[in-house]
Amino acid sequence: MNRRHGSVVPVEAPYDDRLLHQRVVGGDESALGEVYDRLSPLIFGLSLRVTRDRLIAEDITQEVFLLFWERPLAYDPDRGTLRAWLATIAHRRAVDHVRAEERRRVSAIGPRLFEREPVRLEDTVLAADEAERVRQAVSALPDGLREAVELAYFGGRTYRQVGEELGVPEGTAKSRIRLALRRLAGALAEEEV
Known part of the structure; x- marks a missing residue:
């Protein structure tokens, strides 16, 4: 109108x-x-x-x-x-x-903002310890796998974006990420994380 x-x-x-x-x-x-x-x-x-x-x-x-x-x-x-x-x-x-x-x-x-349950010191220490073990396991990966996992999980990139940033096809990026996750799962399972 x-x-x-x-x-x-x-x-x-x-x-x-x-x-x-x-x-x-x-x-x-x-x-x-x-x-x-x-x-x-x-x-x-x-x-x-x-x-x-x-x-x-x-x-x-x-x-x-x-x-x-x-x-x-x-x-x-x-x-x-x-x-x-x-x-x-x-x-x-x-x-x-x-x-x-x-x-x-x-x-x-929202609900988590209002939780009144105190954070236990031992939970905080355990979480920090687990985070450090994960960081160490990621840093022990070969460069190509480490970069792919860091871009995808810490950088929030899609498979396609990981491939573009690494200069590899999307399928290769996906394979690297899956292989890296398998290796991380194995390494962390050994440490009972």
Whole structure:
């Protein structure tokens, strides 16, 4: 809707949007494919910018187009373009996801903030000792395995990112990490950690 001199003026969607919309309302899957081909990069990019997570952005993109397919009459071509309508839905879903994740994270941390149980000195000493043993076991790994594990677990990198940083294929990075974890498990089991 546009405002002109205090009144609301409807914004009509382009003829192309109207035609595609009518075809989707009629159950034409190829029309949905055309809309998807044209607008999915926008919807995915918008979702990715908000969530910063490729998998979540892919899910949101799929949800938006599924909603359009299942409820095409929810879109009103007289109120704006299909592009704007789908982008608005994607943005709302992405923001909802981010907010839900934040609530989940806070609710998981929140109860621990108010625990009244005192920390026992022996638990603190044992935890520090175990952490030191893990650090020693990691430092004893061969360079390629150590670097891969440090990037993945201490640096928070994905397999792909580890591969890029080490200059190796993603599969090689994954293999190095798995081998390193097996070796660490063996070494720490010997020490009963």
